[in-house]
Amino acid sequence: MAHRILQIKRWLFTTNHKDVGILYLVTSLYFFIIAGTLALLFRIQLSVPENDFLSAAKFNQAVTNHGLLMVFWFLSPLAFAFANYFVPIQLGAKDMAFPRLNALSYWLLLFGGLLVLAGFFVPGGTADFGWTAYAPLNTETFTPNPGANLTAFGLLMLIASVTVGTVNFLVTIFQLRAKGYKFLGLPMFTWGIFFTVLMMLWAFPSLQAALTLLAVDRILGATIFEAPKAGLIWDHLFWFFGHPEVYIVLFPGLALALDMISVFSRRPLFGRKVMIGALAAAAALSFGVYAHHMFMTGIDLSYLKIHMLTTELISVPFGIITILAIISMLGGAIRLTTPMLFAIGSIAVFIIGGFSGVFNSNPVLDIANRGSYWVVAHFHYVMVGAALFALLGGLYYWFPKMTGRMYNETLGKIHFIISFIGFNLLYFPMFFLIDMPRRIFTYPEWTGWGPLNFMATIGGFIFGLSHLIMFANLLYSLRHGPLADKNPWGAWSYEWMIDSPPSEFNFEGIPIVQGNRLTIAMADGAVTSMESHGNHLSPWPLLISLGPFLFLLGLGLWIAEAVFSLPLMLVGAIVFLYAVYGWFRDDFHERFKFEEPPEYKERWPFTNIHRVKLGMYFFLLGDAVFFAGLLGTYVFMRLEAGNTLPGLITHNILLGLLAVLLMLWSSVFMYVAARAAKLGNKTLALAGISLSIILALSYLVVTGFDWLAVFSAGFTLSDPAIASSATTALSHAIHLIAGLAVAAYLALKVWIRGFTGHVPETIDSLSLYWAFLAVVSIAIFTITYVF
Amino acid sequence: MFHYPFNPSELSETAKLWWDLFGFYLAVALILGAVIYASLVLIPVLYSRSRKSVDEIKPGVVPGDRGKTLYLAMIVLLIIAAFMSIFVESYISVNKLASLIEDEYGVNVDNLEQLQPGEVDGALIIEVRAFQWGWTFIYPNGVESDVLYLPEDRLVIFKVTSDDVFHAFAIPDLRVKIDAIPGQVNTSWTIPEKPGTYRIQCYELCGVGHAEMITKAVVLPQDLFDFWYKSMGEELKGLEGKG
């Protein structure tokens, strides 16, 4: 019994990257089953014309949540399950750069998903506006469903999870490679994850901005997305995120397929560097192509032509990758194992998905494609076909490593064949349904769409049920499969040089790369002492995510006027505050340490920068896009939303100037404190932090006063320009308040304990954060107070 | 109920343009796709496990970079050439869509949304209002209808807007589609070429009634259309006179 409790505690409090990876894996498969069931439900509804299996409302909810759950809670988390488990090992590291943050990003993801699911159980129904949630259908006026608020909250928690995870992966990949491990030598999978997290870093904040504005609309009663033409700004913010998101889903799988192709044809990839370059080019281009989702919105033709060019250009890197992947197999000794079949299958469907994508790059062809089943077929070929097949292949590929046991090869091959046939039967007919609109819950018989839809439904069931073979195979093999070798596939990267399953710290020594040889230097005294860093368990990541979950659940229920909502919010707030306090307390006593000495690590190109500061840099670089989205919305509203007034009239510019100067000098003093901390001058550091806190508080007071004046002058949130600039100011203030809590804590710690551990680096990072907030306040001042 | 075409590209000028372009894309895709698919299927079959001699993957050794620069450059250039051909074709097609009416009717496509009825000779300008869940078509003479009547062989310009949420106005067979956005007037045009009845449907999820936001476009021969247009207009005037 005690053992079992220990087991439960281990899984709840773990911060080990492999445990977190397993948690990601199980969670993603759980959401896969839910989202897949939703898909089968609406495929039944669509199988014959004029069916009444699901009502329109239920159908729309099923479609919406199918999309959201599959993209955000299945495909990406499945890729990140593997990334969590294998990227640190492939780099030659013992864990991620920030293990507790890693656990935090898992729990935020899980609770975000549970919030979305909770939406189903709220009376009045959940979100039913499609996963793209076009404005103004997503506002309270047109979708009063209280569950939709929970969906928005769940997505915000997901974005928090993604932000934390992104920073963690970037610092890990940049600073925790084995000594001598050059970037170019990394396995393709790690490369794929690297580009994926880079895209996540800059894409997700745009969605965050859109959802923040939507939350202000839905909760504070603003009407940003009901303003004239506001449908366009939602499109911009959503697709600026949405198009990179497609590659965020695709890249890990595609890169993994390349690794598997190389291993199972016993040949190095043909033009490996060119492929890496192609991935980089596609990642960079992905931010400049998104207007092809908006070809029919009536926006300027010359602008559309630019996006037509870039969209067609982005087919070049993917074409290069596909062709080089096929040429890589030439002259090899190909073993058609289950993972290899899935890898080839992934490339096979990716070709169809890619070609059909080129059709969508043309505004003229888009006259038929937009909003039709052609598009549905296209993106399922890319996201389900290319990404999912490769990731399922990865599940088979790494199963012996993760469990130490082999799966049944015959059943694996049967799974591939059936799912491949089912997949094509499901999605290929949709290319012929180019006239049929997406997301209609039924269609009249005279349209002639019946037979093709029936075929797709049959294919859907074959595809969906084929995965039961996989679940049965893997679950049985988990206990009863034959024991697996260290390296059953004869692969080359680090994960195949250690035990299956790996020990807690992966390596029984120090991984070092000499030239092109991966080695694990034998353990000596210095290394063993490094491993005795005590407790690996922390309850705070779980609790710090549980708090917001309960709070937001309560808030959603409160809006829905359900019982128990206020106590739920209260409990959530208490749990959150207690967890934050606990995290600070652990930090104060420096209970939880995980730091590898830098001389064992390759840190190029960030050789001389502390990991906390580097993490802060990445976080802020992403956050910049968030504020850009908010300020961009303000500019859009001023340009398009009819009779809005310039900030110069609504605000008092002198108060604005005073506020921005206060914020600027608050940042200067925090900078002084950071320098003092670096030089070991305790008095100056404390004085700097205190002055900075005082100035920041005065900034909040002045800004608050200014906004009070604006509202008392009769302006309300129903003015979209006022509402979007208020959202910007509010987001800035929330950032600042969170920073103030950390600053106060750090001042206390320095006062009592002096400069222990990496406190100077933390203060230095905090001064970066403060400087960023100063930069944002300057932008807020020059744009929303003047323009 | 609905007329279905033998040759879909004959239904309207825009449909003709669309199908020509689609054919070009399809031809490129099929030719390239056939080559790629053939190699994707043939290579694993030809090089399967019988040839055991090759084994260039060694545990713990980073695989080297393979591939002669010349071959790599050729592949990259080939793909860029394919891209260029598609880009040039699509650039031409986009301009063709505009020049279709610019040359023949002298309409400036840049500010179509400000176009007033009667400004262009021979063109029919119809206001389309989308709402949850249906359509209203407003003709220059004030006639409002929930079924769209169109004349054959005449330029029709749609000025599309929405009363509530984001919709997308489409006559798929005639290859007309444009988003209906509240607060914004978007334009689209076509020249119907064959009398018949066609489906009009909304192509952007707009709420629970989305699937039923469906009506018909009836393309009439010119004289028949004129008769309908006139008699409806007179009826409207009569009603107003009474009122």
Added chain:
Amino acid sequence: MERESGGRVSEPVYRLKELRKLAWAIAAGFAVSGLLILFTIGVITGSITSGLAIAIVTLGLIILTAAIFMDVLWEGWGVQLFSVITLVIVMLLILNIIFGRQVMP
């Protein structure tokens, strides 16, 4: 006082570097304050009216402040590269919003 982010430099060089950063920051604090005040005067007197002028001032002030207070000037090329990429992406988003409308400005 060997700190990790100070790298493997000797103590006096390290001190000097920190002190130089400090001097620059205080100077920049005054410079940016002055520019903000000038800008405000320009707006109040009506000499800065166009959106383009506001955009240029905003961009200039942001880059100046970030370069000095966010240590972008003093860190290695890695940080500088990522900062520039971020600036490009931010500009991309804003320009898309401004130009991706029915009528371009």
